[in-house]
Amino acid sequence: MRRRPLLTFALCLPLTRLAGAQASEPEADDAPAGLPQYKVSAAALQAAVGQRFPLRYPVPGLLNLDVQLPTLHLLPALNRLGAEMAVEAAGPALNRSHQGTLDVEFALRYEPTDRTVRAHQLRLKRLQFPTLQPGVVALLNTYAPALAEGALLEVVLHRMRPQDLTLPDGLGMQPGSITVTPEGLTIGFVPKPLS
Structure with missing residues (x-):
């Protein structure tokens, strides 16, 4: 028919x-x-993501990574969103706290079971800590994908x-x-x- x-x-x-x-x-x-x-x-998207932050990710015995509210960027040419987050690293393995940034991009999907628009297909762009030694930054970069996924993967944006x-x-x-x-x-x- x-x-x-x-x-x-x-x-x-x-x-x-x-x-x-x-x-x-x-x-x-x-x-x-x-x-x-x-x-x-865009304002409604920013307000929705703000309900989830700040977040803390401990690396047991070494340090904590505190992720602050992301600033969302619309990327119409890619049909994706970008997010830039301030990250603070502090703990026993570091002499003091260090400020850095985490940049990611992600696509969106609709979830019919709860009528939500969610972040998915996350891409880590970079994790930077200008005041840390390169070896420490390399170590932190091993945690960066998990940090990015924990912060934004499947986050409800609307x-x-x-x-x-x-x-x-x-x-x-x-x-x-x-x-x-x-x-x-x-x-x-x-x-x-x-x-």
Whole structure:
């Protein structure tokens, strides 16, 4: 039966606006005409990630790595987000505390079980500590991938409310693509698979 996809598309044509403060009309270049979209601002993403920080990662008997609130960067050309975090290393193995930075990039995915947009496919760009000896930095870099994953992998960047999905769900649609734009994210809706 081909009626359901055609009916869904026909019903979506006049519904270029979803209910809710974050929904908006599709832009000409963003998506096929008439398909609903849901937008998330860069400020909303930053606020969501801020709920998880600061974090502490102990290296038993040696030091603690304290990770501060990341600053998110939108990378539309890569369809990814970047995050830069201040990191403080201190403990018995170091004479004093040292300030550094951790830079990562990550993609996004939608998790339907809890209606969230999450960070995944993390890429470590660099971990720098300008005041530490190169040998110590090399040792810390062995912990850097685990530090980056612990800080941001699968972090919830946005949670859609049930009412944000009521209309699309009723039309047989679900969140599909997630596109990083200069303003934030645009979540496109696609027809649900026929069962």
